[in-house]
Amino acid sequence: MIEFKDVNKTYPNGVTALSNVNLTIDQGEFVAIIGLSGAGKSTLIRCINRMHEINEGTLTVNNVNVGKLKGKQVRDFRRKIGMIFQSFNLVTRTSVINNVLISSVPDLSAWRKFLGIFPKEKKVEALEALDKVGILDKAYNRVDQLSGGQQQRVALARTIAQNPDIILADEPVASLDPVTAKVVMDDFKRINKETNMSILINIHHVELALEYADRVIGIRKGEVVYDGKSEEVTQDVLDEIYGSLDNVPKMDDVEEAEV
Amino acid sequence: MKEPIYDQIFKPKTYTLSNGKEVKQRASRTPLVLLVVLLVTVLSWEATNVDLSALRTRGYQFVIILTDMFPPNLNFLNNIWGPLFDTIQMSLLGSIAGALLAIPFALLSSSNIIKNRILNGFFKLFLSILRTLPTLITALIATFVFGLGTMAGTVAIFLFTLSYIGKLMYEHIENVDMGAFEAHESMGLSKVQAFRYAIVPDVLPTYLSVSLYAFEGNIRYAAILGYVGAGGVGLLLDERLGWRDYPSVGMVLLILMVVVFIIERISEYFRMKLT
Amino acid sequence: MNKAVQLQLDKEPNRKLYLSTIAAILIALIIWSFMGVNITGFDQRGTQIASNIFSGLFSPDLEFLFDFTSGGGVPSLLFETIAIAFLGTVFGSFLAIPISFLMSPSIVSRPVAFVTRLVVIFIRTIPSLVYGLMFIRVTGPGPYAGVLTMSLTSIGMISRLYVDVIENLDRGVLEAMTSMGCTTYQKVRYGILPQLFSSFLSVTIYRYDMNLRDATILGLVGAGGIGAPLIFAMRSYRWSEVGSILIGLVVLILAVEIFSNKLRERLVNG
Numbered sequence: 106m107i108e109f110k111d112v113n114k115t116y117p118n119g120v121t122a123l124s125n126v127n128l129t130i131d132q133g134e135f136v137a138i139i140g141l142s143g144a145g146k147s148t149l150i151r152c153i154n155r156m157h158e159i160n161e162g163t164l165t166v167n168n169v170n171v172g173k174l175k176g177k178q179v180r181d182f183r184r185k186i187g188m189i190f191q192s193f194n195l196v197t198r199t200s201v202i203n204n205v206l207i208s209s210v211p212d213l214s215a216w217r218k219f220l221g222i223f224p225k226e227k228k229v230e231a232l233e234a235l236d237k238v239g240i241l242d243k244a245y246n247r248v249d250q251l252s253g254g255q256q257q258r259v260a261l262a263r264t265i266a267q268n269p270d271i272i273l274a275d276e277p278v279a280s281l282d283p284v285t286a287k288v289v290m291d292d293f294k295r296i297n298k299e300t301n302m303s304i305l306i307n308i309h310h311v312e313l314a315l316e317y318a319d320r321v322i323g324i325r326k327g328e329v330v331y332d333g334k335s336e337e338v339t340q341d342v343l344d345e346i347y348g349s350l351d352n353v354p355k356m357d358d359v360e361e362a363e364v
Numbered sequence: 365m366k367e368p369i370y371d372q373i374f375k376p377k378t379y380t381l382s383n384g385k386e387v388k389q390r391a392s393r394t395p396l397v398l399l400v401v402l403l404v405t406v407l408s409w410e411a412t413n414v415d416l417s418a419l420r421t422r423g424y425q426f427v428i429i430l431t432d433m434f435p436p437n438l439n440f441l442n443n444i445w446g447p448l449f450d451t452i453q454m455s456l457l458g459s460i461a462g463a464l465l466a467i468p469f470a471l472l473s474s475s476n477i478i479k480n481r482i483l484n485g486f487f488k489l490f491l492s493i494l495r496t497l498p499t500l501i502t503a504l505i506a507t508f509v510f511g512l513g514t515m516a517g518t519v520a521i522f523l524f525t526l527s528y529i530g531k532l533m534y535e536h537i538e539n540v541d542m543g544a545f546e547a548h549e550s551m552g553l554s555k556v557q558a559f560r561y562a563i564v565p566d567v568l569p570t571y572l573s574v575s576l577y578a579f580e581g582n583i584r585y586a587a588i589l590g591y592v593g594a595g596g597v598g599l600l601l602d603e604r605l606g607w608r609d610y611p612s613v614g615m616v617l618l619i620l621m622v623v624v625f626i627i628e629r630i631s632e633y634f635r636m637k638l639t
Numbered sequence: 640m641n642k643a644v645q646l647q648l649d650k651e652p653n654r655k656l657y658l659s660t661i662a663a664i665l666i667a668l669i670i671w672s673f674m675g676v677n678i679t680g681f682d683q684r685g686t687q688i689a690s691n692i693f694s695g696l697f698s699p700d701l702e703f704l705f706d707f708t709s710g711g712g713v714p715s716l717l718f719e720t721i722a723i724a725f726l727g728t729v730f731g732s733f734l735a736i737p738i739s740f741l742m743s744p745s746i747v748s749r750p751v752a753f754v755t756r757l758v759v760i761f762i763r764t765i766p767s768l769v770y771g772l773m774f775i776r777v778t779g780p781g782p783y784a785g786v787l788t789m790s791l792t793s794i795g796m797i798s799r800l801y802v803d804v805i806e807n808l809d810r811g812v813l814e815a816m817t818s819m820g821c822t823t824y825q826k827v828r829y830g831i832l833p834q835l836f837s838s839f840l841s842v843t844i845y846r847y848d849m850n851l852r853d854a855t856i857l858g859l860v861g862a863g864g865i866g867a868p869l870i871f872a873m874r875s876y877r878w879s880e881v882g883s884i885l886i887g888l889v890v891l892i893l894a895v896e897i898f899s900n901k902l903r904e905r906l907v908n909g
Contacts, residue, residue, distance in 0.1 A: 154550055184552035194543035199565040202651075207561050210553055218557065228651070232644045244647050260547070267551055405729060408722035412782035412863065419787070425776045453675030456668055496892035497885075500768075500856040501869065505692060508873060509685040514676045588766040592859065592870075598766075605772050613769070621764040 106131055107153060107271065107303070112162035114148055114327075122148040123159070124327040130320075132270065133301040135294065137308050137318035137335070140346055145327040146307040150273040153305070154186040155179055167270060184211065187264030187302075191276035193256045197249040201240070201259050204248060205231040208267040234266040235259075238292055254285030261292055272296070274306040278313065286310070290317050311343065370396065433614025440612040444600065444619050451596035452623070454517040454589070455582035461518075462525025463575040469526065470533035477537060477559070488534065494527035499585045503594040514595035521582050521589075525575075532574050533567070540566050569638040576631040583627055587620055695882030704883040711868075713887040720864040721891070723782050723857065724850040727789020731850075732843040735794050739801030746805065763795030767853055771862040782863025789850050789857075797846050804838040841903045848899045851892060 107130040114123040122145045130136055138146045151157040152164060155171055164171045166186070174182055195204050209227040210218060217223070223231075235241045238258040240251075248256060257277060264272055274293070278286035294317055297304045308314045314321055315335045323331030323346035331342050374391035381387065408414075471477050473487040503520035510516045540563055548558035590598020597616055604612045706712020740746050741755040770791055774784040812830045821829070858866020865884060872880040 156546070156550055180552040180554060182552070183550060186550075188547065188550040190543060190547060192541075192543050194541075194547035196544045196562055196565045197541075198569060203565070207548060207553070208551055210548075210557050210561060218560070221561070225648075228648060229644060232647050233641075236641070236644055241643055241647055245650065245652055263547075263551075404725055408726045411719055411722040412726060412786050414726060414783055414786055415778075418778050418783070422777045426773050429773045429776060450675055453672035456672040457676050460669060460672075492893060492896075493889055496852070496889045496896070498852045498856050500859065501866070501885075501888075504859075504870060504873065508688045508692075510679055511682070511685065513679070515679045518676050584764070584766070588768050591768055598768075601766070601769060605769065617765055617769070621761065624764050625760070 106165075106167060107305075108163075108165040110163045110165075112152070112159050112164055114145075114152065114157065114159045114161075121327050123152070126162070126327075126329055128322065128329065128332065130303060130305065132303055133297070134320055135297045135304045135306075135318050136320045136322060137306050137314035138322045138324060139308060139311060139314050140324035141348075142309075144324045146324055147275055148327075149324065150275060150305055150307060153271070153273055154183050154188060156188075180211070184267060185270050187267050187269040187272040189257070189260050189264060189272065189274035189277045191279045193253075193260045193280075195248045195256055195259055195263075198247065200245050200247055201235065201251070201262075202228065202231050202244045204259055205234055205263045205266050208263055231262075231266050234262040237265055237296070238262045252285070253281050254288060257281065257285075257289050258292060261289070261296075265296065269302060271303045271305065274304065276307050276309065279309055286313065293317065429610055432610035433617065435611065436614035436618050437609070437611035438615065440615045441619070443612075444597065444616055447590065447595075447597045447600050448619060448623065450514050450517075451586045451590075451598075452583065454514050454594075454596055455521055455579060455586040458518045458521025458586075459525050459575065459579040459582050462522045463529050463571075463578065465522075466526050466529035466533060467571075469530040470537060473530065473534035474537040476540070476542065477563075487530075491527050491530045491534075494523060495531060497523075499524045500588060500592060503589045504592040507593045512593040512595075517586060517589040517594035517596055520594060521586060524585070525578050525582060528578050529571075529574055533571060536570050537563065537567055573635045573638045576635055580624075580628050580631045583624055691876070691878045692881060695878030695880075696885060697882070698879055699882035699886055700877075700879040701883070703880055704887060713865075713883050716865040716868055716884070717887050717891050719782050720851065720854045720858075721895075723785040723789060723862075723864050724847060724854040726786045727854065728793055728843060728847040728850050730786070730790035731793030732797050732839070732846070734790065735797040735801055736839075738794060739798040739805060742798055742802045743805045759795050759798055762791065767792045767857065768860050771857050771860040775861060780861035780863075785854060785857040785862035785864055788862055789854060792853065793846050793850055796849075797842060800842040800845075801839060804835060804842065808834055837906050841906045844899045844903055844906075848896055851895055855888060 107128070109126045109128040112123055112126040113121075115121050126149065138149060140146050148157055152159050153166060153171070155174065159172060166182075169182060171182070196207075203221075206223050206227060209223065209230065212227075213223070232241060232244060235244055238261050240255055240258050240262070243251060243255060243259075248259060251259065257280075272293075277293075278289050281289060290313055293304055293306065296302060306314070306318065315338055318335050321331065321333065321335045321338055322329060323342065325346055325348065330345050331338070370393065371390055376388040376390045379387045379389065469487055469491060473484055473491065475481065475484045478484060499520050502523050503517055506516035506519040507513075510519060542562075544562035544566070545558050548562050549555070553561065586596050586598075588598045588601070590596040590600065591602050593599070597620060600616050601613060604610075604616065704713045707714050738755060738759065742752050742759065744752045747755075767788055770788040771784060774787040778784045778787065808831065812834070813826055816826050816830050854864050855869075856866050858864040858868070859870055861867060865888060869881065869884045872878075872884060
């Protein structure tokens with residue numbers, strides 16, 4: 106369970122990214138977070154695994170106060186939370202399986218960590234994760250030989266191999282074509298149903314958000330302006346979240362600069 | 365915004381379109397560039413006493429030396445092996461040592477790895493200055509410090525390799541996509557682990573390829589180092605050219621060519637595999 | 640474990656043999672090269688000289704370093720070096736233009752390209768010092784020999800880089816021009832030359848940067864430039880003079896490198 110209580114976040118340059126966020130997300134929910142670029146979507150999910158710090162309020166994940174964690178505790182905490190990125194963030198010059206195996210690095214003995222030699226059971230786990238997203242046959246290909254959709258599924262496999270409770274996805278389909286985007290969204294949906302992992306997705310495509318998510322959170326200028334079932338999102342709600350066209354933020358907005 | 369001086373002297377042309385819009389075309393810089401190039405050429409011509417008629421009247425001397433090299437003196441082959449191996453050994457050892465030491469230097473110079481501007485700046489400047497020194501001059505200095513022989517040549521090659529690989533690698537490391545590093549941190553890896561698994565696999569192929577390329581080039585450099593007494597076939601070249609024993613010079617050059625060719629092919633093969 | 644996973648696991652490429660073979664060869668080569676090189680440490684004399692060079696660097700012969708008259712100060716020697724490298728690069732780049740066209744497989748037939756390539760490899764392998772000595776026989780000692788040497792040695796690399804430019808020409812422009820009904824002459828004049836010009840210039844500036852470094856060593860064989868005074872100063876242990884020359888050299892090459900990088904950036908970005 107993820108719980109935001111009066112969370113505020115201001116960037117050092119004075120821009121408010123989150124203001125007074127109160128949210129409770131239960132285990133196994135599929136949540137889409139929508140809003141304009143720069144509204145604070147990215148900040149919101151990055152606070153959950155402490156890639157960003159919050160300034161005020163408390164954020165609890167599975168009864169752990171995230172703000173209080175230190176050093177190794179942060180790293181152990183992050184292992185239970187998967188993260189997917191818009192640009193996949195894979196090591197492109199190495200093989201698919203090597204990317205997936207990275208999730209098991211913290212478990213290895215020191216010499217294995219250094220040499221990058223993985224035990225057989227870890228390799229089996231990695232291959233099984235690849236099997237779950239349907240690209241088992243690409244295991245020994247180099248990542249830069251794969252298409253964008255395949256790369257995002259490698260990233261997904263890397264996260265599954267972590268066996269997390271929560272998956273955070275930051276614009277996972279923004280760099281993909283519409284058909285591939287659906288395939289990846291289907292993967293998310295299936296994982297959510299089969300494993301009961303909570304899934305939080307930042308997403309630009311409103312139609313995809315409404316189609317796949319059970320719950321939608323709308324953010325505008327750092328504030329939660331809508332929180333409810335996806336079926337109940339109306340045109341009025343969308344106008345509230347996105348405002349009129351005049352409010353479209355510039356490209357050099359906070360979020361772009363920070364990420 | 366203030367216009368550059370050049371545009372103030374040579375006013376931009378103005379065109380008026382049929383719909384009343386005005387478009388300004390800045391005067392071309394080409395005449396200025398050509399003028400500067402011409403001026404520098406004339407000055408250089410004066411300074412270096414270039415005299416084309418000398419080339420016409422005495423140019424045959426060059427051809428004579430060239431033809432004297434053929435056929436090469438095959439009997440000289442036995443004298444070549446020793447210095448040739450010295451040359452290869454010097455460049456191999458110097459390249460490997462330089463490539464290894466270049467790793468910490470490149471890391472210390474990279475602003476995305478070591479977040480200390482002063483330290484980065486210091487090491488970048490050091491590598492730049494080291495790179496300006498021509499290998500032959502480093503070798504000359506090294507012969508004074510280490511005495512005549514292969515040690516001086518190895519040190520010169522070592523220093524050049526260090527600066528060359530160091531600079532190329534920090535440029536590469538600074539341009540590495542940090543996305544994977546971020547992803548690994550989000551998975552609970554420590555910074556050192558994330559570096560090992562995100563940056564190293566990305567940089568390693570380039571590092572190996574650059575090192576091979578440096579070694580290729582070093583063989584050429586090593587061939588002339590003997591000229592200042594730093595060991596290798598350069599010694600032979602110096603000696604035989606002094607004696608005007610051109611057939612033997614031809615033999616040395618021929619062998620050198622073959623060796624360089626073979627090493628380039630091998631290194632090219634591995635560099636192709638690395639990319 | 641399901642069957643497909645097991646199957647994939649068995650397919651894992653085994654590179655152990657390959658990697659260990661390479662490692663073994665590499666280690667053998669390192670040992671071999673250690674045997675060849677006489678590792679001598681600093682002896683007393685060496686340390687003394689090293690410290691002399693350092694003190695020379697920190698207390699250079701200022702009069703020599705800032706002697707702007709035409710007779711033998713560091714500035715005039717550096718100017719001579721600059722001039723050698725400049726003319727050498729200009730001549731070399733002009734010579735390289737026809738050669739590079741003869742080397743491009745997309746312009747001439749493959750055998751011609753191959754033969755030209757061989758000739759260029761041949762020219763490239765001969766060390767510049769050897770050319771220097773050969774040209775001295777033609778022109779007598781002095782900077783002129785240096786210019787000729789630079790011209791010849793720059794051909795190899797410049798033409799190789801020119802070939803890359805020619806082979807990577809954007810053919811889309813030509814297609815567009817054909818569709819507009821342009822003649823061959825028009826296509827060459829407006830489609831090819833503008834593309835070639837800035838790239839060729841960029842290559843030439845890059846080579847100038849390198850030639851400057853090489854020009855400094857030609858003095859060692861008497862082909863002009865700052866190399867000869869350096870070696871004389873060292874042989875006669877005038878360390879403050881050595882310091883002045885080295886400082887001048889480093890400053891000059893750094894300045895030219897920064898300047899040429901800026902220039903090439905502007906050429907590429909228009």
